[in-house]
Every structure is written in structure tokens, then in C-alpha cells.
Amino acid sequence: MIPLSPEILAALALALLAGLVAGAWPARRRLLAQAAEAARQAERAAQLQDRVAQLERDLSAQADALESWRARAQDGRLELAQLQAAHHEKLAAFEELRQAFDQSRATLRAEFQHLAGQVLEEKSQGFSRSSQDALGSLLRPFREQIESFQRRVNEIHDASVSGQARLDTEIRRVLETGLKMSDEAQSLAMALKGDKKATGNWGEVLLERSLQLAGLIAGDHYQAQASFRDEAGNRRQPDFIVRLPDGKHLIIDSKVSLVDYDRAVSAATPEAREAALVAHVRAVRQHIDDLARKDYSSLTGMKSPGFVLMYLPIEPAYIEAMRRDRELFDHGYRHNVVLVSHTTLMPVLRTVATLWMLARSNEQARALGDQAGGLYRQVEMVAARLQKLGHALGAAAAHYNGTVTAVAGQRGLYGKVGRFAELSAKAGRPLPALEPLLADFEVQRLDGIAPGADHVPETGRADAGSPPGAVPEDLHPPGEPNP
Incomplete structure (x- = not known):
């Protein structure tokens, strides 16, 4: 056996190490690819989980x-x-x-x-x-x-x-x-498509349909767009005034903006929908504050119970606003504004x-x-x-x-003149009989x-x-x- 020198041993070790490194490199590439695929699968699973939620x-x-x-x-x-x-x-x-x-x-x-x-x-x-x-x-x-x-x-x-x-x-x-x-x-x-004037007119049309569906008659039971002046001389025009038999009135407003709710319905992503719904709740709350500042109930000639009915013509918009903001109804009530939809307004x-x-x-x-x-x-x-x-x-x-008693009674005239019939040749007929009447009225x-x-x-x-x-x-x- 030939003895190996240190140089030969070092060369053999280097060759062996090089062989090991050359064999491990493909395995490392496969591991990296598998890790990347696992990351993509995890991201996909997270997206699916968000969709499920x-x-x-x-x-x-x-x-x-x-x-x-x-x-x-x-x-x-x-x-x-x-x-x-x-x-x-x-x-x-x-x-x-x-x-x-x-x-x-x-x-x-x-x-x-x-x-x-x-x-x-x-x-x-x-x-x-x-x-x-x-x-x-x-x-x-x-x-x-x-x-x-x-x-x-x-x-x-x-x-x-x-x-x-x-x-x-x-x-x-x-x-x-x-x-x-x-x-x-x-x-x-x-x-x-966001036309605020058209939205208000459309809400008035739906509200009047509800009034007529309830059996109320225009001019007799309710009036649209009645004009008033406040203490400062500003012109106020409530959408509808419902008359009550005792001479009082119910005020109904239908001009709340639903543009943000329309954006939420047509939103392409959950984030856009969430942002639009937040804006929708904010718009409803803002309209409550606007109605409170107008204070229709204090107008001259108005005999309102002290609150205004704020009508939301779209039922899901009403429900979504109430669900998003649990304090919204109480906020309106504190400001003498009661939120109603078609379903809650019809019993009234x-x-x-x-x-x-x-x-x-x-x-x-x-x-x-x-x-x-x-x-x-x-x-x-x-x-x-x-x-x-x-x-x-x-x-x-x-x-x-x-x-009759005085004439035909026992001591009446008949008794006194009866003997004249015997003495007078002209008394050819007897006196007629007289009978008293029975007083049974x-x-x-x-x-x-x-x-x-x-x-x-x-x-x-x-x-x-x-x-x-x-x-x-x-x-x-x-x-x-x-x-």
C-alpha cells in the first residue's frame, strides 16, 4: 500500500466537498420553489377565508x-x-x-x-x-x-x-x-346616478304613493310643498303635511340623499362598499341635523306634535343605516326627527x-x-x-x-114641561131622549x-x-x- 501524502489527502477532501455541493444545489432549488408555492396557496386561502366571512x-x-x-x-x-x-x-x-x-x-x-x-x-x-x-x-x-x-x-x-x-x-x-x-x-x-334633485322628487313620488295607498286624499288629508316663513323670514317648505282630525299636523320629509347607498350597491370591492356605507350613514345623520335646524314644528300656523318623520324610500337603505349605526334612531329622536321607511310609515x-x-x-x-x-x-x-x-x-x-142633566134630569126641564103634553093639543110628538156622553178620553x-x-x-x-x-x-x- 502506497502511503498518501497530506497534499493528496487535501485534494481528495476538496474533490469530495465539491461533489457534495454540486449534488445539493438542485435540491435547494426545489425546496425554494415549494416554499414559494406554499406562500401562494396560503395567500389564496386567506382570500377565500375573507370571502367566506x-x-x-x-x-x-x-x-x-x-x-x-x-x-x-x-x-x-x-x-x-x-x-x-x-x-x-x-x-x-x-x-x-x-x-x-x-x-x-x-x-x-x-x-x-x-x-x-x-x-x-x-x-x-x-x-x-x-x-x-x-x-x-x-x-x-x-x-x-x-x-x-x-x-x-x-x-x-x-x-x-x-x-x-x-x-x-x-x-x-x-x-x-x-x-x-x-x-x-x-x-x-x-x-x-347621484342627481340630488331627482332623488328628492323621486322620494316625494314614492311618499305620495304611500299616502294614497293608506287611503288619504290630497287636499283633504295631506298637502304637498306647503310654504311657510320662520321667525327670521326665511322660506320653509316641508315635503308633506298630514292633517289630523283634531286640527294638528304630521310633517314628513323625503329629501334624504341616497347617493352613497347607490355607490355601495354598485361597489366592485368590499372596501369600496364599506366606505360607501359609512358615507351613507354619515349622510343620513347629516340630514337629521339639517331637519333639526330647520325646526318645522315651530313654524307659524303649524300644529305639529313636535317631531318630523324622515322618510327613507328604500327599505334596505333604512335597514343598513340602522344596522351600521345603532345610535342613529336615538340621535334622530333626541333631535325630534323620527326615521321611517315604507314598512314603518304605513301603520302610522x-x-x-x-x-x-x-x-x-x-x-x-x-x-x-x-x-x-x-x-x-x-x-x-x-x-x-x-x-x-x-x-x-x-x-x-x-x-x-x-x-143634559139640567134638561132631562129628574128635576130638569123635561119633568116641568112633561105635563104640558096632556094639556096642549099641539104637543103631538114626545120630547127626544137625551143621553150623557161617556168621558173616556x-x-x-x-x-x-x-x-x-x-x-x-x-x-x-x-x-x-x-x-x-x-x-x-x-x-x-x-x-x-x-x-
Whole structure:
């Protein structure tokens, strides 16, 4: 064996080291490539995870919106049930009033026919034809008043039934068309492309559609673009003023800008959408502050409860603003501004329409009460005249009976001149027989109807303590309740 020198050993070591380095370089390149691919996969996984989180947030928002719709639908059903119950009660009261009036009319007619027949047939054989015509003329206005009153009761009953049917149909349509109107509003908002004037006009159109859908009438129940002046002389023009039956007003504004929400809907990236929604909430809050500074409620001639309804025509825009800023509604309420959408505004408008319907019903009931008071007074006047006629007939009968007694009584003139028939040849016929009349006039029955001229009620006034339209107790037959 040949011994190796140190130089040879060093050369061999260097050759071995060079071989190892040459073999490890491709492996290192493969490791670097795999590391780069792993980094790309990790970045892709992070993006997918962000997308999944965004989808989960959208799903949660949709679930919240669905739950809100369900709650509003339940509120609508409860309101419908309450309105139906109130209407049924009012309808029952009208029906009781009509039945009581029919019974009273029939009883009065029978009483008057009985009294008039008895007086005319038994006690008024000496009346002339002209007296009978005068009595018919006296009773004719009473009959016409009864017929007019009956027609009016039937008209009010028919109008009430028709109004209830329309109310049921409209409430169902409110719940069915709410989502459809929101979809149409969102499409129109995207088409406006940021035109603030067009946005305001479009919001007014949708708001007026909601007012009309609730059954309110322009000019009678609400007014658009009414002009006022504040204390500084500046011109103020609220979008809509809804009139209430008590002379007060509800102010509704529809000029909130939805440009930022339109940008959020059409945003291409989540970052752009988030920025647009933040701007949308800021715009809504800014409009609340603007309405608070205008202070419509303090304008001269305005009788507002002290707050303004701020109308957002797009339902998702309203929900998104409330979801993004939990304090937004409280902020508006502190500034006397109440945020509403189509869904939350419709119950308010339906309540206003119902108040107007009740006000009309109460006015008609008061008119019926006035007519009933006048009718009662006419009936009482007729009864008082019949009572005087009965007293006159009774007095005449008493005088007649006294005269008959003086002539044909035991010590009357007949007894004194009876013997002249035996002495005079000219007394060929006997004296006629005279009989007294029976004084059986039913004056007490007339006293029950006409207590006297001192107690005649004023025209158009019902009994004290009776509700408008109540029939006086004197017109009810015995045993019948006063409705």
C-alpha cells in the first residue's frame, strides 16, 4: 500500500466537498420553489377565508332583514285584528240603534194610529172634512222626518260595511306590496346616478304613493310643498303635511340623499362598499341635523306634535343605516326627527286614515243625534196638541152632560114641561131622549208622551248624558233598552 501524502489527502477532501455541493444545489432549488408555492396557496386561502366571512356577514344581514319583515307582518296582522274588532263593535252599535229606532217608530205609529182613530171615530163625529185635512197636514212632516231618518241610518250602515271591506283589502295589499315597492325603489335609485334633485322628487313620488295607498286624499288629508316663513323670514317648505282630525299636523320629509347607498350597491370591492356605507350613514345623520335646524314644528300656523318623520324610500337603505349605526334612531329622536321607511310609515298612515274614518262616523252620529232631537220635539209638539184637543173634548163633553142633566134630569126641564103634553093639543110628538156622553178620553196616555210645554227639549238636542245619536228614552216602548 502506497502511503498518501497530506497534499493528496487535501485534494481528495476538496474533490469530495465539491461533489457534495454540486449534488445539493438542485435540491435547494426545489425546496425554494415549494416554499414559494406554499406562500401562494396560503395567500389564496386567506382570500377565500375573507370571502367566506363577507358571505357570512351578508347572510346574517339577510336573516336580520327577514326577521324584521316577519315582525312587521305580525304587527300588521295584530293591527288588522284590532281594527276589525273596533269596526265590528261600531257596526253592532249602529245595528242596535237602527233596530231600536225601527221598534220605536213602529210603536209610535201604532200609538198615534190608535189615538187618532179612537179620537176621530168615537169623539169627533162632528168634525168637518177640513179639520181632518188639517190633522193630516200636521202629521205629514212627522212621517217625512221618520222616513228621512230611516234612509240616513241605512246609508250610514251601508257606508260602514263598504268601508270595512275596503279597509281589509287595503291592509292586505300593504303587506303584499311592501317588498315590491322596495325593490322598485332600489332599481330607481341606481338609475338616478347621484342627481340630488331627482332623488328628492323621486322620494316625494314614492311618499305620495304611500299616502294614497293608506287611503288619504290630497287636499283633504295631506298637502304637498306647503310654504311657510320662520321667525327670521326665511322660506320653509316641508315635503308633506298630514292633517289630523283634531286640527294638528304630521310633517314628513323625503329629501334624504341616497347617493352613497347607490355607490355601495354598485361597489366592485368590499372596501369600496364599506366606505360607501359609512358615507351613507354619515349622510343620513347629516340630514337629521339639517331637519333639526330647520325646526318645522315651530313654524307659524303649524300644529305639529313636535317631531318630523324622515322618510327613507328604500327599505334596505333604512335597514343598513340602522344596522351600521345603532345610535342613529336615538340621535334622530333626541333631535325630534323620527326615521321611517315604507314598512314603518304605513301603520302610522293607516292609523291617521282610521282616525279620519272615526271622525266622519262621529260627525254623522252627531248629525243623527241632532235629527233625532228635532224629530223628538216635533213628536212632542203633536202629542201636546192632541193632549189639548183631548182636554177640549173632555170639557165640551162635561158641559154637554151638565146641560143634559139640567134638561132631562129628574128635576130638569123635561119633568116641568112633561105635563104640558096632556094639556096642549099641539104637543103631538114626545120630547127626544137625551143621553150623557161617556168621558173616556185616554188623556193619561197623552200625558205620558207629552209632559207639557214647559219640558219641550231644544231643537237638535238629545237627552242630557246620552251619547250622540241616542234615541230619547220617551220614544222607546216599555221594557226596551236605550241603545
